[in-house]
Amino acid sequence: MKVRCDESNIPIRGDLTFSEYKARLQYGNLAWELPWHELEKDCAAWGIPLTKFNLRRETTENRGVLLWLVFAKWNGVPVERLDSSGSVTNVCQQYTKMEAMPVKELRQLCRDWKIPEHDVLSRDDYLNRLQRKLLYYELSLHELQKECKELGITLNQTSTQGREQEKRESVLDQLMFSICHAGFKAMEVPLERLDSWKSAWQLHKETIRINASSLSEVTSRYEAMHLSSQGLTRAQIVERLKLVSLWQAMSLNELHKECREQKLSSSGGREALASSLASALWKPRHSGYSPEPQSFFNSTSSSGSSSRPTFGTPNGGARPNIGPAAKSAGPPPNGGARPNIRPPQPPQQIGAPAKIVAHFKTLGLDASARVEDVKRAYLLNFMSSLTIRLQSKIVDFGGLPRPNKNMPTPCLMF
16 A cells, blocks of 8 residues: 555555555545546635635636645645645655654754754654654744744844844744753753754754863864963863853853853853853962963974073073183173173171060060070079089180179069
8 A cells, every 4th residue: 555655646655554544545536537626625624725726716826835735734734824836845855854764864864954962852742843853944933933832932133123024033042942941951051051952053063072072182273262271181172162052052142141150251152151161260379371382492493403492591591601711702892891790799687676676685685686685684684693603613605794783673473
């Protein structure tokens, strides 16, 4: 029966029963013999608007188109929502091809049509998504807007304003974002920060690319943003690159919000804003940071040999000739006067606070006294007179000044 349907050019699905094949063959043969008004009754019963497709009078061509509309309706095509018989024919043919595909081919077709695939999805899930996308691309803008309303999708400004083509593309994007939501969610795409199907697919593909990159590839890509990868592991670099990809894929409103949270300017394109965020989060804060750090001791000269750089030496790094020949070469510049080179100064010591200096003065010491000097002076000045006499006989004061006779002597308690 299936072969006979193919020979009669009758579109069929792959899941029909024997009786369904037989009924289609019988109607296909009968329709060429039925009067036109009987066919119009059948189409009205099945919800097929013939006037919409300009099928008002009987001709051989119109009879053939009418049969295609009937068979398309039987195959699940919403004929009444399409504007032309050509769209009906295209959708019907694609529907029947998809019905016959195994799951492997359906998954490949999903990848080609930018529909996410995942192991949790069944064959019917893939088939439903593919058929809906095919139908959406054949519907008019009015029908697409009706579909959004039925699905509870709030249209953005681009979908309601602007040129016809721009509005159509925006509505299509939002519808695809809706039907692919579960697939993107299963692949852990952060949909809460995205607002379009294209941006979600872009982020998904970029994540796959980053995960498959080697350490050298992710490092090179990270340093291309004028960031240093020193001390970072591959996992850390990969996570940062994924975050940059998210910034580039998210809506401008979300990106501006992210910039304001980091106290950055929100002016500029996506690339500039993502670069500013990366620099604010990951670039070192000190002023001497170089975006592309280079190792001076691994630099290569023009001749291809590795050499140390020289700092502050004239003649391109060559040391001055100070041998005997140089001494007899003539007087130095500046009229023969030797340059006034001051010897290096010793490091300046930090003076003692004024309060400490006053205490030292009380003890009869200057500010440069050592700890041992302070101990001896305290012993001389604040012990009783008896203790002073005893100590004066057995202690060598090492040239320290004698006690101040006018200084009060504290009482000792034994």
